Amino acid sequence: MSAAPFTDEELARLRADFPILSRTVRGGHPLVYLDSGATSHKPTVVLDAERDFYTRTNAAVHRGAHQLSEEGTDAYEAARTSIAGFIGARAEEVVFTRNATEALNLVAYAFTNGTHGGGGGRGERFSLRPGDEVLVTEMEHHANLIPWQEACRRTGATLRWVPLTPDGRLDLGDLDALLTERTKVFAFTHVSNVLGTLNPVRELAARAHSVGALAVLDACQSVPHLPVDVGDLGVDLLAYSGHKMFGPLGVGVLWGRPEVLEEMPVFLTGGSMIETVTMEGATYAPVPQKFEAGVPVAAQAVGLAAACDYLRDLGMDRVHAHEQALTERLLRGLAQRPWVSVLGPTDLRERGGAVAFAVDGVHAHDVGQVLDDRGVEVRVGHHCAWPLHRALRVPASTRASFAAYTTPGEVDALLEALDRVPAVFGTGVPA
Amino acid sequence: MDLYQELILDHYKNPVGHGLREPFEGESHQVNPTCGDEVTLRVHVSGEGEDAVVEDVSYDSMGCSISVASASILAEEVTGGSVAHARETYEAMRRMLTSKGQDPGDEDEIGDGVALAGVAKYPARVKCALLSWAAFTDALYQAQGAKQ
Numbered sequence: 001m002s003a004a005p006f007t008d009e010e011l012a013r014l015r016a017d018f019p020i021l022s023r024t025v026r027g028g029h030p031l032v033y034l035d036s037g038a039t040s041h042k043p044t045v046v047l048d049a050e051r052d053f054y055t056r057t058n059a060a061v062h063r064g065a066h067q068l069s070e071e072g073t074d075a076y077e078a079a080r081t082s083i084a085g086f087i088g089a090r091a092e093e094v095v096f097t098r099n100a101t102e103a104l105n106l107v108a109y110a111f112t113n114g115t116h117g118g119g120g121g122r123g124e125r126f127s128l129r130p131g132d133e134v135l136v137t138e139m140e141h142h143a144n145l146i147p148w149q150e151a152c153r154r155t156g157a158t159l160r161w162v163p164l165t166p167d168g169r170l171d172l173g174d175l176d177a178l179l180t181e182r183t184k185v186f187a188f189t190h191v192s193n194v195l196g197t198l199n200p201v202r203e204l205a206a207r208a209h210s211v212g213a214l215a216v217l218d219a220c221q222s223v224p225h226l227p228v229d230v231g232d233l234g235v236d237l238l239a240y241s242g243h244k245m246f247g248p249l250g251v252g253v254l255w256g257r258p259e260v261l262e263e264m265p266v267f268l269t270g271g272s273m274i275e276t277v278t279m280e281g282a283t284y285a286p287v288p289q290k291f292e293a294g295v296p297v298a299a300q301a302v303g304l305a306a307a308c309d310y311l312r313d314l315g316m317d318r319v320h321a322h323e324q325a326l327t328e329r330l331l332r333g334l335a336q337r338p339w340v341s342v343l344g345p346t347d348l349r350e351r352g353g354a355v356a357f358a359v360d361g362v363h364a365h366d367v368g369q370v371l372d373d374r375g376v377e378v379r380v381g382h383h384c385a386w387p388l389h390r391a392l393r394v395p396a397s398t399r400a401s402f403a404a405y406t407t408p409g410e411v412d413a414l415l416e417a418l419d420r421v422p423a424v425f426g427t428g429v430p431a
Numbered sequence: 432m433d434l435y436q437e438l439i440l441d442h443y444k445n446p447v448g449h450g451l452r453e454p455f456e457g458e459s460h461q462v463n464p465t466c467g468d469e470v471t472l473r474v475h476v477s478g479e480g481e482d483a484v485v486e487d488v489s490y491d492s493m494g495c496s497i498s499v500a501s502a503s504i505l506a507e508e509v510t511g512g513s514v515a516h517a518r519e520t521y522e523a524m525r526r527m528l529t530s531k532g533q534d535p536g537d538e539d540e541i542g543d544g545v546a547l548a549g550v551a552k553y554p555a556r557v558k559c560a561l562l563s564w565a566a567f568t569d570a571l572y573q574a575q576g577a578k579q
Contacts, residue, residue, distance in 0.1 A: 363495035365466055365559060366435075373432050381466035389467060395493050396466045424435055425496065426444070 003317035005325040006404070014314070015405050017043040029375025032410045037193055037221060037354045037401030038379050039243045042307070049306035050248050053299040061298045062272055062289070076298040079305035080288075086308040087238075087255060088229035095254040095261070095291040096301055100220050101143040103239035103254035104187075106291060107216055108147035109267040111185065115155045119265025120284045125184075125214065126265055130156035133182040135213070137162040137170055137199075138391050139192045142384045144218040144239075148187060157184070164391045168195040168344035175207060183213040190222035190233075194385045194399060195344025196327070196351040198222075205234035214260065220244055224403070225323055225352055227316040236260045245311065246403075247304035251297045261287040268293040311404075319404045323353035326402045326411055330355050333415040339422055343397055356383070356397040359418075361427040364396040370424055371398075374417040376410075434553065435496065438546035443496040448506030452489035457574030459566040463558050468494030470502060472566035476574050481515040483575070488567065495559055497550055502563035504543045514571065520544075521564050528557050 006014065015021050018041045025031050033041065059072035081091040097103040113119030114126030128134065134148045138161050152159045160178050165171045170188075179186060186208040191198050205215040215235040222228055224245035230238060237260060242251040256264065266273060266284055270293040275283040284290040311319065328348055334340045339360040345351045359367050368380035379399040382389045389396060400414055421427075455473035462469050475487040488506040492499055509517040524544050527536040532552040536545040550560045 363468075365468075365495035365497070365556065369434060369553070369556070370432065373434075386467055395468065424432065426440065 003315065003321040005322040006318065011405070011407055015407075017045070017310075018405055019044060021405060025375045025377070026373060032374075032376040032413045034376065034378045034400040034402065034406065034410060034414055036224075036403035036406065037244070037399065038383075039249070040224065040246050040403045041405070042246055042248065042303075043310055045310055046246055046248065046303045046306045050299050050303035053302045058299075060295045062296065072298055075302050076296060079298075079301040082305040083253060083301070083308055084255070086312065087223060088231050089255050090258075092286075092288055093230075093255055093258055093261065095256070095288040096297055097239075097252040097254055097291075098250055098297065099243075099252040100218070100239045100241035101147075101252070103252045104143050104216070104218065105147045106254055106267040107185075107187075107237055107239075107264070108151040110265045111151050112154045113265040113267070119267070120290070121265030122263045125260075125263055128152070128155035128157035128184055131182060132157040132184045133160055133180070134158070135160050135162065135178055135183050135186045135208075137188045138164045139168070139170065139195065139197065139385065139388045140187070140189055141193050141218060141220070142386070143220075144187050144189060144216075145387070148185075158182075162188070164388065166392070167346075168192070168392065169197055169350065170199060179207055179211055179213065181211055183208070183211055185214045185216055187216040187218070189218040189220075190228075191225070191352040191354070192344065192385075192388070193221050193354055194356045194383045194388055194397065196221075196354040196356075197344050198349075198351055201233045201235065205236075209234070221352060221354060224311075226320040230255055242300065242304040242307065245304075246307035248300045251300035251304050253304075254291070258287070261291075264291075266290050266293075270294055272296065314404055322404060323402045323406070324348055326406055326408065327351070327353045327355060329408055329411045330400060330414070333411065337415075337418070339427065340418070343392055343394065354399060354401040356399040358394050358397050359421055359427075362421055362425050364398045366425065367398045367418070367421055370421050371414065371417045374413070374420075376414050376417045378414070434549040434556075436546045436549070438543055439496060439500040442500035442503035442507075442543065442546075446492075446499055446503035446506075448488055448490070448503070448510065449492075450489055451491050452487060455487070455489065455570075455574070457570035457572065459569035459573065461562050461566040461569070463494070463498070463562055465555070465558070466495070468492075468498050468559065468562060470494065470498065470563050470566050472502070472563055472570050474567065474570045474574050476514065476571070480575070481513065481518075483514045485509050485512055485514060485517050485571075490563060490566070492563065494562065495556075497547070497556055497559040498562050501544075501547060501560045504541075504547070505563050505567055508542045508544065509567070514575070517567070517571070521568060524564060525561065527551060528560050 057071040059068035061073040061076045084094040208215040217235040217238040219240040223240040273293040343356045364380040470492040472490040523540040
């Protein structure tokens with residue numbers, strides 16, 4: 001039997017765990033927060049876990065031999081095990097970064113460093129030279145695009161990309177021409193942060209491997225919203241952020257297959273990531289420590305582990321079912337408004353819960369302002385995916401995105417507030 | 432909503448001086464990186480220095496109602512006046528828009544610009560209102576630099 005959305009009673013209980021959801025905005029309107037794709041709110045258990053780390057065990061972990069350092073290190077490493085388990089991985093396959101952007105930059109810089117023989121990597125896999133190619137897609141968040149643009153600039157490799165179809169899916173018709181023996185890495189997103197498009201990860205990873213390319217996945221919009229098991233996906237490296245999944249700001253995750261992480265050159269260097277150091281040079285610690293230079297983000301990792309526990313208790317299958325039901329409700333509502341066009345697939349099987357749309361004759365900034373006036377908080381602009389918006393020929397869009405705590409009533413509040421837009425701008429009478 | 436006064440919506444729907452024209456001595460392209468709004472603005476001036484006359488302001492803008500209305504108000508207020516007057520108008524607009532709502536604006540100085548006073552209460556939108564003015568001061572600098 002498939003999982004069910006949360007009931008009203010369950011939602012009420014769940015929402016009580018998130019203190020911020022009870023506040024009001026813009027002159028007393030209840031907060032209708034539909035921007036969880038940008039960052040989610042945090043339940044009390046996460047805030048308590050982070051605070052508890054600071055009040056009881058604060059120490060620079062993996063340094064020193066005193067009791068606090070031992071306890072801090074234990075807490076940090078236990079968090080790693082728990083966070084790894086959440087995506088079906090083992091602890092030593094998980095690297096903590098400041099955010100997903102840093103995780104993706106880590107991989108891009110590993111290629112640059114490997115090209116020049118630096119970073120303590122092994123083999124030729126992590127190198128880019130003129131004639132080599134990096135493949136991305138036109139729907140990428142800037143975080144999975146610009147690091148690759150820069151890596152190509154530094155190495156002389158060529159950046160190529162999979163284009164979009166008009167309905168916001170990857171146009172895989174020419175994939176054979178784009179993904180060739182020249183391709184060293186194929187970096188793509190699991191779920192589009194704008195369109196909600198769910199990409200066929202397993203197929204794309206297999207295609208990448210068939211030409212010997214590494215498959216790198218941006219999982220920022222999937223890990224928080226649906227069950228993800230790295231064993232099922234077939235990719236080599238995967239990045240996501242903690243703050244979009246009820247965790248604290250300031251912690252991201254890079255997961256990698258063990259043999260890939262072994263070969264991968266380091267990015268940031270300094271304390272904590274070394275084995276031996278002389279004035280002439282250094283050798284590096286085993287994975288994952290070699291990728292974690294500087295004092296680690298221990299309190300944030302502990303907070304993120306609490307967030308994983310919280311999501312585990314909710315059940316990711318139910319979180320997914322809940323968000324799919326909300327998405328369906330919103331898509332149905334938007335379809336009844338002919339002055340709104342949804343960007344991206346409308347078939348629920350091909351998408352997740354980020355819904356971007358354009359309102360006829362009204363700029364997204366103005367749509368957002370009218371919604372905000374009623375306490376409905378959505379994202380407006382290009383959502384860090386400017387090339388995607390260019391490809392779809394819209395300058396900017398309005399995006400609603402959900403989390404486990406989002407209610408059907410909030411979707412209705414969005415639709416109601418949206419109906420004011422044509423009246424304010426004199427662009428027609430709402431249906 | 433007090434932000435969207437009738438006057439703003441009038442300028443948005445019927446922007447004054449819209450479209451790119453010749454001749455021009457200065458041109459500037461400005462972008463708002465948070466939303467991707469863009470404006471290309473040209474100025475045509477005659478004469479020298481601060482006494483020079485702003486003969487024409489022409490522009491092509493792609494943006495929200497606030498940015499389009501602000502460009503329209505700019506064209507209306509500075510066209511036909513001196514460069515010195517245009518600079519004073521810009522200063523008065525900037526002062527009002529960055530006042531966090533403290534400065535209601537003076538109609539004698541900025542004309543319809545006072546309708547944008549509400550924008551100052553929304554920090555995320557101030558940039559929308561200032562985009563065309565940034566393009567204008569840049570284009571003016573180029574025009575006058577080119578003459579010297």
